[in-house]
Amino acid sequence: xxxxxKELLKNAxxxxxxxxxxxxxxxxxxxxELQKALKNNSKKIISENKNDLVNAKKNKLDDAFIxxxxxxxxxxxxxxxxxxxxxxxxxxxxxxxxxxxMPNGLQVGKMRVPLGVILMIxxxxxxxxxxxxxxxxxxxxxxxxxxxxxxxxxNLILGKLIKDSLSKAKIDINxxxxxxxxxxxxxxxxxxxxxxxDVIIPRGGKGLIQNISDNAKIPVIKHLDGNCHIYxxxxxxxxxxxxxxxxxxxxxxxxxxxxxxxxxxxxIAKSFLPKIFKLFRKKDVEMRGCSETLKILTSIxxxxxxxxxxxxxxxxxxxxxxxxxxxAINFIxxxxxxxxxxxxxxxxxxxxxxxxxxxxxxVMINASTRFADGFEYGLGAExxxxxxxxxxxxxxxxxxxxxxKYIVLGSGQIRN
Amino acid sequence: xxxxxKELLKNAxxxxxxxxxxxxxxxxxxxxELQKALKNNSKKIISENKNDLVNAKKNKLDDAFIxxxxxxxxxxxxxxxxxxxxxxxxxxxxxxxxxxxMPNGLQVGKMRVPLGVILMIxxxxxxxxxxxxxxxxxxxxxxxxxxxxxxxxxNLILGKLIKDSLSKAKIDINxxxxxxxxxxxxxxxxxxxxxxxDVIIPRGGKGLIQNISDNAKIPVIKHLDGNCHIYxxxxxxxxxxxxxxxxxxxxxxxxxxxxxxxxxxxxIAKSFLPKIFKLFRKKDVEMRGCSETLKILTSIxxxxxxxxxxxxxxxxxxxxxxxxxxxAINFIxxxxxxxxxxxxxxxxxxxxxxxxxxxxxxVMINASTRFADGFEYGLGAExxxxxxxxxxxxxxxxxxxxxxKYIVLGSGQIRN
Numbered sequence: 025x026x027x028x029x030k031e032l033l034k035n036a037x038x039x040x041x042x043x044x045x046x047x048x049x050x051x052x053x054x055x056x057e058l059q060k061a062l063k064n065n066s067k068k069i070i071s072e073n074k075n076d077l078v079n080a081k082k083n084k085l086d087d088a089f090i091x092x093x094x095x096x097x098x099x100x101x102x103x104x105x106x107x108x109x110x111x112x113x114x115x116x117x118x119x120x121x122x123x124x125x126m127p128n129g130l131q132v133g134k135m136r137v138p139l140g141v142i143l144m145i146x147x148x149x150x151x152x153x154x155x156x157x158x159x160x161x162x163x164x165x166x167x168x169x170x171x172x173x174x175x176x177x178x179n180l181i182l183g184k185l186i187k188d189s190l191s192k193a194k195i196d197i198n199x200x201x202x203x204x205x206x207x208x209x210x211x212x213x214x215x216x217x218x219x220x221x222d223v224i225i226p227r228g229g230k231g232l233i234q235n236i237s238d239n240a241k242i243p244v245i246k247h248l249d250g251n252c253h254i255y256x257x258x259x260x261x262x263x264x265x266x267x268x269x270x271x272x273x274x275x276x277x278x279x280x281x282x283x284x285x286x287x288x289x290x291x292i293a294k295s296f297l298p299k300i301f302k303l304f305r306k307k308d309v310e311m312r313g314c315s316e317t318l319k320i321l322t323s324i325x326x327x328x329x330x331x332x333x334x335x336x337x338x339x340x341x342x343x344x345x346x347x348x349x350x351x352a353i354n355f356i357x358x359x360x361x362x363x364x365x366x367x368x369x370x371x372x373x374x375x376x377x378x379x380x381x382x383x384x385x386x387v388m389i390n391a392s393t394r395f396a397d398g399f400e401y402g403l404g405a406e407x408x409x410x411x412x413x414x415x416x417x418x419x420x421x422x423x424x425x426x427x428x429k430y431i432v433l434g435s436g437q438i439r440n
Numbered sequence: 441x442x443x444x445x446k447e448l449l450k451n452a453x454x455x456x457x458x459x460x461x462x463x464x465x466x467x468x469x470x471x472x473e474l475q476k477a478l479k480n481n482s483k484k485i486i487s488e489n490k491n492d493l494v495n496a497k498k499n500k501l502d503d504a505f506i507x508x509x510x511x512x513x514x515x516x517x518x519x520x521x522x523x524x525x526x527x528x529x530x531x532x533x534x535x536x537x538x539x540x541x542m543p544n545g546l547q548v549g550k551m552r553v554p555l556g557v558i559l560m561i562x563x564x565x566x567x568x569x570x571x572x573x574x575x576x577x578x579x580x581x582x583x584x585x586x587x588x589x590x591x592x593x594x595n596l597i598l599g600k601l602i603k604d605s606l607s608k609a610k611i612d613i614n615x616x617x618x619x620x621x622x623x624x625x626x627x628x629x630x631x632x633x634x635x636x637x638d639v640i641i642p643r644g645g646k647g648l649i650q651n652i653s654d655n656a657k658i659p660v661i662k663h664l665d666g667n668c669h670i671y672x673x674x675x676x677x678x679x680x681x682x683x684x685x686x687x688x689x690x691x692x693x694x695x696x697x698x699x700x701x702x703x704x705x706x707x708i709a710k711s712f713l714p715k716i717f718k719l720f721r722k723k724d725v726e727m728r729g730c731s732e733t734l735k736i737l738t739s740i741x742x743x744x745x746x747x748x749x750x751x752x753x754x755x756x757x758x759x760x761x762x763x764x765x766x767x768a769i770n771f772i773x774x775x776x777x778x779x780x781x782x783x784x785x786x787x788x789x790x791x792x793x794x795x796x797x798x799x800x801x802x803v804m805i806n807a808s809t810r811f812a813d814g815f816e817y818g819l820g821a822e823x824x825x826x827x828x829x830x831x832x833x834x835x836x837x838x839x840x841x842x843x844x845k846y847i848v849l850g851s852g853q854i855r856n
Binding site for chain 2: 041044045118124126130132135137139140222223238241243261264267268270271272275357366379380381383384385386387388389390391392394395396400401402412413414415417418419427428429430431432433434435436437438439
């Protein structure tokens with residue numbers, strides 16, 4: 025097995041040296057071939073995926089898991105749409121934004137370059153195989169895909185179609201490698217291979233991500249939890265606040281940009297909270313409030329200290345009343361996971377203060393936290409949302425998978 | 441001791457929340473006060489530094505070490521010049537390069553923000569204390585400075601002057617903290633404190649940097665060795681090649697951007713190598729060549745495999761003859777440490793290929809590798825040169841100490 029891993033790593037490194045300088049046209053040809061391949065093989069993909077589904081049911085995996093694992097005609101269609109979208113994105117590689125002339129005549133600038141080799145470790149969603157491969161190739165990187173063992177049949181057929189399409193585009197097929205061995209010790213080997221891999225992107229539960237970043241010897245683009253807040257300011261339009269809070273909490277319960285904690289200014293709490301209470305009760309959203317909240321909403325449960333740190337991913341919301349904007353900002357910066365926070369206000373100064381002082385990957389004014397994703401931000405696609413500050417922050421698209429090197433153009437300059 | 445470290449970390453974290461949003465004027469006021477303080481206390485600084493020098497001599501530290509440790513009137517002057525320069529740099533914090541309007545009317549952009557808390561670990565040069573503190577404050581970060589125990593008296597007086605100047609500028613004095621305890625176990629604690637520190641910047645020997653990045657639980661901006669190459673192409677102007685190679689190797693031997701390995705195209709080797717041989721012999725630069733080189737320069741030493749990986753930091757150079765540009769690129773990418781490489785050529789296509797395919801933090805055409813530094817690139821100052829691809833690559837100035845967050849400005853948008 026060690027030999028096989030070595031070969032995999034070497035293949036990745038070598039192929040990264042060829043893919044880094046391939047023209048966009050050729051990369052886009054791969055993407056269009058892959059769209060055709062998915063279309064022509066959708067029945068086969070769905071039938072391989074059925075094997076995974078049968079096994080998952082045998083192994084008594086829960087409904088949510090099986091839902092994420094399942095590939096339908098619609099899933100294939102959305103993979104194809106995603107590829108078409110990535111095909112239209114501008115290729116960042118080789119771009120030089122500006123060249124500045126120094127006093128000695130040297131021209132100095134930065135050229136955008138690939139990171140090199142990406143290791144993607146993910147759980148059940150097989151569509152990640154297609155998305156990640158497409159983004160890696162378009163950004164000139166080589167990628168190793170380590171999906172969950174529960175999705176192995178789906179990932180293998182998708183991996184085969186990817187290799188066929190790379191081959192048609194005359195790109196080294198080792199640019200995308202699907203790890204077919206379900207042995208968990210492989211992950212341990214891979215995340216320490218710092219001479220071969222440039223970045224690790226884990227996607228899945230908090231446990232998986234924490235475990236990988238604790239043990240990796242390579243930089244990790246982390247997407248931990250999304251404990252997202254909305255602060256309803258004293259100068260909020262209450263009508264807007266209700267619409268946005270409703271949307272952020274109830275449009276989808278299970279996503280990382282879903283609202284989990286509502287912060288309300290004391291001076292409007294009495295008029296605002298009963299309205300949102302009525303709405304949430306109708307939709308069976310459980311409210312858990314601080315002691316001030318309980319004075320207004322007497323029938324709800326008291327929130328524990330832990331509640332304010334919780335990413336529920338469920339129809340539950342914590343509620344905190346604060347006296348001022350400053351206390352709202354402090355409360356949010358203390359409890360938030362740094363994903364996405366929004367303020368509802370009509371006051372210009374308050375909006376400016378909030379957007380400057382909140383330390384999260386996305387900070388919004390008068391908008392639903394649900395908008396925090398690569399597609400909504402115009403990145404076209406994303407490999408995840410980084411809650412780190414280092415390298416990439418927020419939705420990570422093509423640019424997040426690249427770096428820049430300095431270039432210096434001279435005419436024989438020497439240093440004095 | 442554990443209590444003291446906890447307090448240090450808490451102070452850093454808390455002060456990072458105040459410095460992140462301070463106007464440029466106030467930060468520049470600090471920088472100008474610090475210039476005055478250095479000027480008015482230069483005698484005191486030099487006398488404290490003398491204590492360190494006496495100890496260093498007692499401990500039989502070598503001349504190069506003592507040279508780096510020493511603060512003269514000229515060193516103080518250059519610290520002041522550096523501060524003046526940082527004062528004039530544009531403050532990156534809060535800048536929003538563009539706001540793009542999405543189809544639903546949301547305005548989406550990125551705002552530049554500080555990283556948070558920087559931990560700087562460095563060896564003998566006390567001027568790093570001033571440079572790093574100034575860059576950290578200007579980029580809105582809090583910084584913990586852990587200098588070498590050999591420079592403790594110099595660092596403490598500089599730290600005191602920094603705190604005085606912060607206080608005059610009404611900035612939280614905990615924004616810059618000099619660790620005064622020489623105990624090495626403190627470093628081990630600090631580099632694991634991932635809830636308090638956002639980035640570690642080590643400066644010093646390769647052993648120090650390797651040790652820190654192996655044990656840190658926090659991202660590290662690494663500056664490993666500089667095994668820099670110049671490739672003299674078959675289409676080079678030989679006159680320019682000689683001038684540039686001479687400058688890159690002999691202008692200073694001990695810097696990371698010094699030329700360590702010369703790669704020469706076979707077709708010009710016979711005319712070029714004897715000329716450079718004459719020059720290097722005059723300057724007592726030892727040449728170590730590959731077997732092809734030895735056929736032309738019969739009197740020099742044969743280079744071992746290890747020689748081609750070596751950062752000599754001394755009057756020694758390795759020489760390799762290659763048949764083609766492609767083999768030059770492969771040879772360099774294999775042996776280089778990813779710092780800085782330059783091609784000497786008059787051929788446009790060759791220059792383009794070299795600049796695209798060489799995987800280093802700085803890639804140059806017809807220029808001396810000695811130009812690879814923050815000041816020469818117009819960054820004003822640097823905290824180091826990153827040989828990583830992740831986050832920052834090449835000279836790290838103000839921007840390398842920042843990140844970006846997404847900002848979203850709406851008018852009540854909800855997601856469908």
